[in-house]
Structures are given as C-alpha cells and as structure tokens.
Amino acid sequence: MSDTIQGPTAMAANPTSKQPWRHPQDHPLRRFISHNRASLGSLVVLVVMMAIFIAANPTVFTSWTLYASVFTTLPVAIFLTVPLVFIVTVGEIDLSFPATMGFAAWMFALLVQAGFPPIVGLVAAVITGAALGAFVGALVVYLNLSSLIATLGMNFVVRGVILIFTEGKLISLSSLGDTWLYAAFSSDIFGLPVQMLWAIAFTIFAVYLYGRHRFGAHVHIVGDNPDSAAQMGINVKMVRVQSFIFVGVGAALAGVFSTMINFTWWPTAGDGYLLPVLASVFVGGTPTWGGIGTVVGGAIGATTVSFIQTGIVGVGLSGFYVQFFNGLIIILSLVGHRWNQIRYR
C-alpha cells in the first residue's frame, strides 16, 4: 500500500489520460458481493441445507404443506431476530426479549378480552414493548451494567411479574378470528401465511433503517468506536437505549403475531424463542464484537434455524436428532462466517 497516494508528481505524470480510471470495486455486482458477503454466506448455508433435505426426502420437501407450516411461525422469529442484529451491532446484547414479548402480548390479550378492537391492543402492545425496551436499556446504559447479566435478570423479573399476576392462567381469544386485524395480519393469501409478508416488509424497513438511515449509521459507529462517536457529537447513550427500544418493539410485534396465530395467549409466550433467536443472529453472519452486522443475514438465519427442526423430522429422523443437528448447523455456520469475517482494529 506504499504507493496509494498520488502526490502532485503522480498526478502530473498522467495528465493526458482521458478515460477516468475505474476502480475494480466500482463495478456494481462486485461491490454488491463484497458488501454482502455475510448475508450471501448465510444464504449459501440455507440453500445447501435445504438441498440436503430435499435430496433426503423429495416427497415431503416438495410439498407446500411443510413450507406453509414453517412460514406460519417463522415471522415471529424474524420480528425478534432483526432488532437483535441492531443490539449486537451497537455492542450490547438483550436476553430480556422473550419476557418482553410475553408481557406486550399480555397487554394485547387483556385489551382484546376486555372488548377493545384488536388494533387498540396492537398499539398498546407496541407501546408496552417500547417502554420495557426503554427501561431495560436505561438500566444497562445509565447504571452502566453488563447488558448480558442485566437483561438476563430483567427476563426473569418481567416473566415473574406475568406469572404472579396471572397465576399461570392463559387467555383464550376465540373471537379474534372474526376481526379485520386477523384477516390483515394472520390469514392466508393463496396458501401463503400473510404474516410472512409483514415479516418481509419489516425486514426491508429494518434494512433501510440499518444501512441507509442516520440511526443505523450511529448504531454501527457506536458499536465500532464509542469514544470516537462521542467526540463527533453522537449521543452514544441515547443510541444504545434506542436500540433496546427497537428490540422491545420487535418483541411486541412478535408477541401479537404469535397470539393471533394461536388464538391464545400463554403466560410462557416467548420463552422458547430465547436460544433459537440468539443463534439466528449469529448464524445469519453478524459477528459478536459489534460495529458490523447484517439484517438480511439475520432474517435468513432465522429461516435456517426454523427449517432445521421441521427438516430433521421431515427427512425421517426421530425428534431426538433435532438438538444435535441444530447445534451442528449453528457451529458449521459460525466456522464459515469466521473464515469470511475480517476484524479490523
């Protein structure tokens, strides 16, 4: 890299070249690949895995039923995974999202049960999720706690509150199926669960927020070098709290969608998502150290993780194999990304 700077002499030496020299990276396709290595890698993992499944059991894996069943619950995982990419990029972690999901969905269920229109419940749930996210974020950021431990604690506290007040009783919402909100958020279009479209829309929104918005830029910079960010006038603490709020909003949406799919709110709603969703973020190609990440990769990671469970059973193995292959695919993708990700210091 010794001759990379063109001094005055270097510029004068080549004054007649009419065709401006084009950098190799200027080629759009080349730049696309180099800027999306991580998510493309995740896509390769998904495609290879699906190819193995299809080869192992073509009848099951060419029928739409299997895909429709995965696409019914996959959106819930996507609403959780995508905001977590932001929190990992900003250099924190949030393990409280399962309880936030349960709590926000609880508000939704209570309001619908009380006879309010579901849209009111949805708005209340999102506000609840944002408020819980703000509280968790403020706890971590302003008391300067380790986000790993503090959010783990908050997960137990919030879940504990739910269990104390409900005494473990579920809320059944059988009337939900007749509402327009259900039709808009949880019905089928030509066999495709409509919530999948919402999850895709949410992912596209998050892609722009992450890569093309001031907030996303600040998330990257704060995760990369908080000292520098603060020196350049970025409110580092606020960016961190806002990232926690975004996780809360995603968790609330996940909770509402999950409740609408099941017509039922369980006090344990969200619990099963903790580890698969965390795995999805990293399977998707976002590194653990902050500063960089990929939203599309996260969504692809969530898809991979969702298909593992169905896939293992689908190829004819017993359910006892699920955990083993779950872990194997997570480790293999991490090894793949490790080779793909360069950490600059």
Added chain:
Amino acid sequence: MAERLIELRNIKKSYGSVYALGGVDLHVDKGEVLGLVGDNGAGKSTLIKILAGAVRPTSGDILVRGKPVHGWNAARSREAGIETVFQDRALAVQQSIVRNIFMGNEIANRFGFLDVEKEVAEAQRLMREIGFTSKVFTPHSIVGQLSGGERQGVAIARSIYREADLIILDEPTTALSLTETNKVFHFVRQVRASGRSILFIGHNIHHVYDIADRFVVMDRGRVALQTSKAEMSSAEDLIRFMEQTAHPTPAEAAQGAA
C-alpha cells in the same frame, strides 16, 4: 501581517496548587502550520484540551479572529472552527471512509434517511482537496484496510467537512513509517494551501521541523521559545535549544536566574 486566527493570552491552568500552564501566550495565523514541541509534562496536552474546550483555563484570554471569546467551552471551540484529531481514537475502523467522514454529521433528508450519493460525491471532493486520492480504494472502502497515514487523511478530511479553520493534529506521525509520514505531510500541505491552519504536535522534532512554518517549544508549563523556520537553520538547532532548556549548564542556569 498574516491574519490572526486564534490567540491565547497569558493562559494559566492549575490543578490545586500544581501549575500545568503558567501563563502561555500563543497564536495561530491563518494558513500556517504551527509546530508545537516539548517534553512529556511540558503542558502540550493541557493546551490542546483548552483549545478544544474540554478543559477550562484558570485564567487568561482566548481571542478568535481578534475578538475575545467569553465562556470558552467545547461548543465555542467548534464555532471557532477548531477540530482536534487524536491519533488513537479518531476513527471507527470497521466502517467505510464515507461513514467516518460524516460521523455525527450525516447528510440526510428530514426523515433521517441518508443521501448516500451526495455523501460519496462530497467525500470525493474533500479527499481530492487534501490530495487523498487513490486507485486502490474508494469512499466505500473500509477504514481498517487503510494504512496509518491514510487513516490520518480520513480524519483530516472529516475535520474539513466539519468546517475546521484550525486542525489540531496530536502526534499524527507517531508510529508511522517514512512513507506514511510523507502522506500525512502531503495532506498537511494541501490543507495549508487551502488557507486553513494546522497545529502540529509531535515528539519527533525532525518531523515537526520539516512540516511547520513556525515553532513553539514548551517547557514545564511555559513557552520556552517561539521562532520561525527562517530563524532556525536546521532541526538540530531546535533540538539543541530544547536540550539546553531541559538541562541547562550551571552557567546558563545562573544566567537564567539573573
């Protein structure tokens, strides 16, 4: 006479009973490179922090373009067009050059979405202005891929975008190879040519001598010498003077006391 950009008059800074600065007079003119040298503990860092508004002087006046400024702080410092480039923590190295240049000052529409094309065009203009062009990287390149001297270039381009009239470079060539140092010098000369000023702080006297138009030597919280390149025939002159201030011979010490 050259236009005065910043002037410090009799700046003192004490921490309790310890004087970090004991009455410093210093000025930077428009379009000049002022080299600031001195041993560890001479008060260079305190002086930079005062200029950046991070530390308040105990007493003394600060004049911007000849007018005294009251209530000097970080915001006033920025208004005056002072930007400091710290060597170690200036950049987010996993991000692109563009993102680093517009860090905290992104070009965005009113909904906060970035105008990336405009940012890239502006970044290219800034990089050309300081002679920071290359066939190997584009404004999209990751800063971590750049060499030490080139990283200084990104930080300097950012300072210019933030409308700096005075860029304080805190040891920009420490730990850089000769080639990399020359790159930084190249940027500094371009910045000077554009009419901006640079305060260049360095431990390597040869580097400072090569690039600066005037020199300020600090010693134990005071300005020991202010001189111009015309008065110093070589870097050795400057070094000899500094050694004498730091370790005066008994005869000189007696002379100084008298």
